[in-house]
Amino acid sequence: MAFQKNSLEVENDENVNLISGVFKTENEENNKINNETLLSVASEDNNENKAEAEKERELKFRESVKELVEEIKAAFGFVGDKVINKTINPDLEIVESQREIKIIKVPDDYESIQLAIDSAGAGDRIEVSTGEYQENIVMKEGVSLIGLSVSINKTDEEETELNSEASELSSVSSEASAVSPFSSVGKAILDGGNFGNVVSFKNGITDKTELAGFTIKNAGKSLSGVFVENSSPFIHDNVFVDNEYGIYIKGKSSPVIQKNVIQFSNKGIEVFNFEKMEDLMREEELKANKRLFAFNSSSRTNPIIIDNLITDNKIGIDLYQSSAVINHNAISYNNHYKIYLGATYGIYLSKSSAEIANNIITDSGICELCAGVNADKESKNVVLKYNNIWNNKNNFVCFGECVMEDSNMSYEPMFVDYISGSYKLSEDSPLIGKAEDGLDIGVRW
Secondary structure (H helix, E strand, C coil): CCCCCCCCCCCHHHHHHHHHHHCHHHHHHHHHHHHHHHHHHHHHCCHHHHHHHHHHHHHHHHHHHHHHHHHHHHHHCEECCEECCEEECCCCCEEECCCCCCEEEECCCCCCHHHHHHHCCCCCEEEECCEEEECCEECCCCCEEEECCCCCCCCHHHHHHHHHHHHHCHHHCHHHHHHCCCCCCCCEEEECCCCCCCEEECCCCCCCCEEECEEEECCCCCCEEEEEECCCCEEECCEEECCCEEEEEECCCCCEEECCEEECCCEEEEEECCCCHHHHCCHHHHHHCCCCCCCCCCCCCCCEEECCEEECCCEEEEEECCEEEEECCEEECCCCECCECCCCEEEEEECCEEEEECCEEECCCCCCCCEEEEECCCCCCEEEECCEEECCCCCEEECCCEEECCCCECCCCCEEEHHHCEEEECCCCCCCCCCCCCCCCCCCC
16 A cells, blocks of 8 residues: 655644545444444443443544554654655555765864764765875765865855965965865875775765865875776866876776876876676677767776876876776876886777877877877777877877877967966967867866
């Protein structure tokens, strides 16, 4: 039996009407029995006893109605006259479908970010104050972890106030102030202490889980600022510095990586899939789709990498047996990592596919075959369009199956001041308004 809730308040008269409607047949039978019993009592007792018996039965009936009303109100999600978030399953068991969303503050509510995450539920938001936190944390499904200095949907007045506060706090992290193009992002610092992955997303975490507003550093050798395995979180507005891997993505993962700064790593973004490429390609879709791009989030490692600044790494983006959408990024000066030089690339593809569009790819590569974009012989369906690829050791090297559209170009981008970390285009840049979407090529912030 299922009920339909029509309002947030149930008055007593409506409850009784509901009872009499839902339990009409049962009440009619009860009334019949009660009437027969009352007639029997009337024949045996005097009028006074009859009145007392009727009164007693009426009280019992009212009590039973009251109990039923409370039961139905509870089923509808009421406590007293107030609604709570409950639903009814097919077996009339009351289950909780929603819960009150909490805002948890660190360090006010919890000194440790991990303790705050452990206490949080789906939909909760953890706000971390400016400061340095040496932790290696594991995220939970549906939780948003936000550095308080991040600017999200702020008005101009709020933005001005926020930037003023950020300027006063700039001494907290020299890394954040030096590399971040966002004046109000990265003042909450996650330091892995060279001990492990700084932030981990595992076991099917979805895009309802969010990480934003941090400087993330010191993951340690062969470890990453953010590690994503079989998960698809939303990672945005962060600064990654001094990690072996800025972001490492593996397994069946489709994270959105947006508006981050990723610097001073062996590999800025590493995308690694154990499955063989030929087992993942869907040839019938490729034939039907002239874009020649395979993208199947159910079985592949498919990050969306958009609007990021990826500079001063050994390799900016490294794909292995994976596919990716790489759009509107600035991928520049990826030709070193600490004192090691060796093979360096802006984007390197091994047994992979990608759609690479609207990016600035410059000043990368120092070896003979190093390049702004390099695809090995087992890479397929690599499509490049509306990119500006300039001043790399080799701009483009492809040994596999690649499509280099005529919309690509090669100009000096004319950054405002890349030395100080500003990769915005000057007003005279030839890349203004030249992207496929009519906007500027490169990052859009």
